[in-house]
Amino acid sequence: MSVDFDVCVIGSGAGGGPVALTLAQAGYSVVVLEKGPWFGEPDFYKDEIACCRRSTYTPDLRGERHVIEEMDGDGSWEAESTAVSGWDWWNGNCVGGSSNFMSGFFHRLKPDDFRLLSRFGSIAGANLADWPIGYTDLEPYYEKVERVVGVSGRVVAHPNLEPRSTPDFPFPPTQEHVVTGMLDSACKELGLHSLPVARAILPGPALGRRGCEYSGYCGSYGCSSGAKGSSRAALLNAAVATGRCEVRPHARVSRLTSDAAGRVNGAEYYDRDGKLQRLDARLYAVACQAIETARLLLFSTGPRHPQGLANRHGQVGRNLVFSAGGSGTGDFPYRTIAPALVAGFKLRGPFVNRALQDWYTIEDSEFGGEAVKGGTIEFLFRHPNPIARANPRKWGEDGLVWGVPLKRRLESTFRDARYLRFEVFCDWLPVDDCFVSLDPQVKDQWGIPVARVRIGHHPHDLKIGRYLAGKGEAVLRQMGAENVRSSVSGSPPPNLVAGGCRFGNDPQTSVLDADCRAHDVENIYVTDGSFMPTGGSVPYTWTIYANAFRVADRMVERLGGAGLPGGSAPAQATVSGDS
């Protein structure tokens, strides 16, 4: 069998990087196909225009869009293209993917998150399922991520602490802000356990990367120092250094082809010049983030896969989940801050790094006394981006505000106070009305149907969200915040998405097996967040990294184990398009 590479990884984010590194270190040749460009630390600046006001790291919506189906007022589903709505669903199309732009709040799942159905019981209208693996299967990989990606933090005992194989994090916490002490005091007064939040950020030089420089502009920005544990900085650079991994930017995979036996026998992609190229590999790992992964599989029909790859039972794209729940804010006018603390309170750079998990499981008469799954409350400052902060101030009660009144508003917003926020993360229950399909009409600039995403949610999510938001508000009030408010909605954050190719033991109801290999395609694995049947009540990234390392080990075994390359061509020997 002649193949170009042992392994072809499609997508270079948190689901692709661990596979590339693990397989390359084990001696196998790897190609990573990434649709976007390859930026590095020297390309990243604290530039709000480039990062956040223009499409620098994401496609132009005129050429590549999504179609979003939302329920309108009278209960029917209304579809709107994101090129019309302006609601951008891309999260980072460049080497390292959206992990370049994450805030890096890192939480493990807890043992109950692997068995939501059996632990808490079914909920009408929710497609709950236990995972085919347990926490103990993933724990060694959570620990590996701490060391290899670089996770900083501090373990404290608390009622919901997940079991750990090591006593503490390999890197000490990043610097904390003055407000963190105020938050800790308020939580103590309320009898709550305010927890140090682990971050995928190096507090000092390590792992061949620089430490955090505390500019205060982290989430949404590419990291200028390399401290942030993106797939690019932490994994792909090391993978390339083995000499066995080639990263091809500007390689937009359009289709995976399959043979008469149903095996994938090639990846077709458009290169930077728009030319269609092709390569093949022994194993394929798909990691394009949940929505685009489903889209690629659905579009990749073949003689044995008339409904798309791995879609024999119509499960691809179903049970999409998001990490969401709601958010709240409290104002801290400087006039209310103790004079000795004001200078430190104004300081931008150090992190808040606190979360509450006292209600990860809720036992409250409000929910009938039965234990229900709750979630996490994460505290953070309002994002410092000044244009994003100024722009909403132009809207008054009756239309636009301009002139002198607008200027006084800006002064008040920027100069008089800081704003502490919290975000609630509860389980987004998988439901029939949250799924990805191919749009029947809208195509992208290559003529490929775009992903159409229906974004229904379960009303239970809002109940839990409101409960937790109330707890978050109480903490802000205890701290002395003014104007405390929160909002809970079923509208999903497109940057925190998983599911769509859930793993499980039953091929009728799942796309992937316990190793995240497709049930009905023997040489394809899905290694991004798509595998998750339920998402837990935390941001997903740590779990995506950990699971991708786990699956990568299975792929190494499949190819014959570490140090036993299967005799294929080395990475540099064959160039796609030659065949």
Add this chain to the structure above:
Amino acid sequence: MADRRTALGKESGPLLEAWHRALISRRTFLARLAGVSVAALFPLTGTVATVPGQVTTLTARQRAVLAAVQEHLFPADAVSPGAGDIHALAYLVNVLDDPRKDPDEKAFLVNGTGWLEELVAERLGKSFTELNAEQREAMLRAIEQSRAGENWLATLLLFIFEALLSDPVYGGNPDGIGWRWLEHQPGFPRPPVDRIYGKL
């Protein structure tokens, strides 16, 4: 949906938040407000005058009207910089020169000056630039009554905020005058001139 994005903390938004809704309202607007003089005079039926890669050329009149509107929306006072101080017009011209920006969006920004001038001519027989502050306020509040006019003003305000608070390397915010006024601490490293949007 702008509110939703803000609530969720996602920072990346549409290039012109109001524009896409303007496209929708363009269709519904005339039907709903047919017969209202503002609607008739601010119809948003202008054809696209630009193509990708082509610099949008502003006439002297268009420049003068844009500058006057910007200064009215964001006037200088004793304690804070105005549109002229932050180079808001030069910044807007840079936006219009961006070859990657949607030609429809650019045309909307430029054509708005013409629609405003038509309204002012019909109501007062003058150019917007000849009006006193009170008249300017009345005219801008009049066009704000239409969805499209509100979108045009909201978009101009967005680019005023960009001129005020983006890195000076983009042509606004000279010497960080906007940052100083609002006591804003920019992040670092700051972008060098050859590594900004459009050059990455």
